[in-house]
Amino acid sequence: MDLIIKNGTIITASESYKADVAVKNGKIVMISENVQTEGERVVDAAGKLVLPGAIDAHVHLELPVGGTISADSYESGTRAAACGGTTMIIDFATQEKGMGLVETVQDRLRHIEPQACIDYSFHVAISDLNPEVLEEFEASVRFGIPSFKLYMVYKDMMVDDGEIADALQRSKETGTLIAVHAENPYLIERRTRRLLAEGKTGAWYHYESRPEFVEVDAVRRVVYLAKIFGAPLYIVHLSSREGLDEVTKARDEGLEIYAETCPHYLNLTNEVYKREDGRNFVCSPSIKGEDSRKALWEGLRRGDISTVATDHCPFKSYEKDWGKEDFTKIPNGCMGIENMYPYMLSEASKGSITFNKAVEVCCTNVARIFGCAPQKGTIAVGSDADIVIYDPKKKFVVSSKNMHSDVDYTIWENCVMTGYPVMTFSRGKLVYEEGSFKGNPGWGKFVKRYRK
Ligand code: DUC
Numbered sequence: 001m002d003l004i005i006k007n008g009t010i011i012t013a014s015e016s017y018k019a020d021v022a023v024k025n026g027k028i029v030m031i032s033e034n035v036q037t038e039g040e041r042v043v044d045a046a047g048k049l050v051l052p053g054a055i056d057a058h059v060h061l062e063l064p065v066g067g068t069i070s071a072d073s074y075e076s077g078t079r080a081a082a083c084g085g086t087t088m089i090i091d092f093a094t095q096e097k098g099m100g101l102v103e104t105v106q107d108r109l110r111h112i113e114p115q116a117c118i119d120y121s122f123h124v125a126i127s128d129l130n131p132e133v134l135e136e137f138e139a140s141v142r143f144g145i146p147s148f149k150l151y152m153v154y155k156d157m158m159v160d161d162g163e164i165a166d167a168l169q170r171s172k173e174t175g176t177l178i179a180v181h182a183e184n185p186y187l188i189e190r191r192t193r194r195l196l197a198e199g200k201t202g203a204w205y206h207y208e209s210r211p212e213f214v215e216v217d218a219v220r221r222v223v224y225l226a227k228i229f230g231a232p233l234y235i236v237h238l239s240s241r242e243g244l245d246e247v248t249k250a251r252d253e254g255l256e257i258y259a260e261t262c263p264h265y266l267n268l269t270n271e272v273y274k275r276e277d278g279r280n281f282v283c284s285p286s287i288k289g290e291d292s293r294k295a296l297w298e299g300l301r302r303g304d305i306s307t308v309a310t311d312h313c314p315f316k317s318y319e320k321d322w323g324k325e326d327f328t329k330i331p332n333g334c335m336g337i338e339n340m341y342p343y344m345l346s347e348a349s350k351g352s353i354t355f356n357k358a359v360e361v362c363c364t365n366v367a368r369i370f371g372c373a374p375q376k377g378t379i380a381v382g383s384d385a386d387i388v389i390y391d392p393k394k395k396f397v398v399s400s401k402n403m404h405s406d407v408d409y410t411i412w413e414n415c416v417m418t419g420y421p422v423m424t425f426s427r428g429k430l431v432y433e434e435g436s437f438k439g440n441p442g443w444g445k446f447v448k449r450y451r452k
C-alpha cells in the first residue's frame with residue numbers, strides 16, 4: 001500500500017466509525033477494522049477524525065473583473081485550499097461574447113493545468129445565451145461540464161427572464177444544472193443612484209443598496225421559472241432568511257431546488273460594514289442581518305440548504321481602497337477558500353451541527369449535485385483518496401500571516417477555530433501538514449463530471 005491511516009474515526013455524511021484506511025495508486029482500496037498489510041507511509045490517526053476532503057463548488061480564481069483580476073491565481077488559490085482541507089474546486093470559466101462553451105473551458109484549462117495543486121473542474125458562466133450556445137449544452141456534457149451559471153445582475157453578464165427560461169428548459173432536456181446568482185439589478189441600480197446622490201458613500205451603503213428583498217425577489221422569480229419548466233435549479237450564495245423561505249417552500253412542494261450558502265453569511269452580519277475596514281467585507285450578495293444569519297444555520301440543519309461554498313474572490317487592500325470614498329468602486333468579493341472547511345468543522349466541534357452534516361454540505365452533497373460522486377466527496381472503497389486528518393482538539397487562530405493565499409489581509413482575522421486539519425491528502429499524496437503546504441503546482445487534475 002502507498003498509505004495506511006490507522007486508528008482514526010471515519011466520518012461520512014451518514015456514519016461515524018473507527019477503522020483503518022488503505023490507499024493504493026490514489027484510490028481508497030480497503031477500509032477495515034485492522035488493516036494488516038505494509039504501507040509505504042503509515043499515519044497514526046488515534047484521537048483524530050478521518051474526513052473526505054471538501055469540494056468548494058464556488059470559487060473565482062484569476063477572475064478578470066472591474067479593471068483588475070481577483071487576487072488569487074490558480075496556484076495560490078489551490079495551495080490555500082489544500083491547506084484548509086479542500087481537495088477539489090469548481091471554478092467559473094466565463095464565456096466571452098461569441099465564444100462557445102467548450103472553447104471557454106478549454107481556454108481556462110490551459111491556465112489552470114500547470115498551476116493546480118488539487119483537482120478541479122469548471123462551471124461555465126454564460127454571458128451570451130444564443131441558440132448555438134443552448135445547442136452546445138450537449139457537447140459540454142460530453143466534455144464533462146454539466147453545470148452552467150447565469151447572473152441575474154452585472155451589466156456585461158446578466159441574462160433576462162426569457163433567457164433564464166430558455167436555459168432551464170434546455171437544462172431539463174440535457175440533464176444539466178443551471179446555477180443562478182439571484183439578485184434584482186433594477187432595484188440595486190435605483191437604490192445605488194439615490195444613495196450616492198444623497199452623499200451616502202461608505203461601505204454600509206453597499207448593504208443598503210442590496211438589502212434582503214433584492215435577493216428575495218430574484219429567488220422567487222427564478223424558482224417559479226424552474227417550477228414551470230420542471231428543471232432542477234441551484235441557487236448560489238443564498239444570504240437571506242426570506243430567500244431561504246422561498247427555497248424551503250419549493251422543496252416542500254417536491255421541486256429539485258438546491259441552495260448554497262457561504263461561510264461569511266453564516267459567521268458575520270451586516271454590522272461588519274460599519275467597521276473601519278468595512279470595505280474588505282464588500283461582496284455580493286451583501287452580508288445580511290442577524291435574523292438571516294440564524295435562519296441560514298436553521299436551513300442547513302433542516303436540509304433546505306444543500307451545500308456550503310466560499311465564493312472566494314479576494315482583492316488586495318489597495319484595490320479595496322479604491323472604494324474608500326465611494327462604495328460602488330470597491331471590487332466585490334471576499335476570501336474563504338482556506339477557511340470554509342475548518343470553520344464548518346469548528347462549528348461541528350462546538351455542537352452547532354454534527355460532523356456528518358459538515359461532511360454532507362461541504363463534500364458529499366456537492367459531489368452528488370455536480371456529478372462527481374462517488375469518485376469525490378466521501379470516504380469509501382473505490383473513491384479517490386482525498387482525505388483530511390482532523391484534530392478536533394487543536395486550537396487555531398486565523399491570521400493573514402498563517403494563511404497560504406496571495407492576499408495581504410483576511411476577513412477571518414482573529415477567528416478562533418476549535419479543531420483544525422493537520423494533514424490533507426490529494427489522491428493519496430500529502431499536500432498539507434501542520435501549517436505547511438507540501439504539494440506542488442501541476443499535481444491537480446481536471447475531473448470530468450456527469451450528472452446522469
Ligand atoms: N460576487 C462577489 O462578491 N464576487 C464575485 C462574483 C459575485 O457574484
Ligand code: ZN
Nearest residue numbers: 181236237284
Ligand atoms: Zn455571484
Ligand code: ZN
Nearest residue numbers: 058060311313
Ligand atoms: Zn461568485
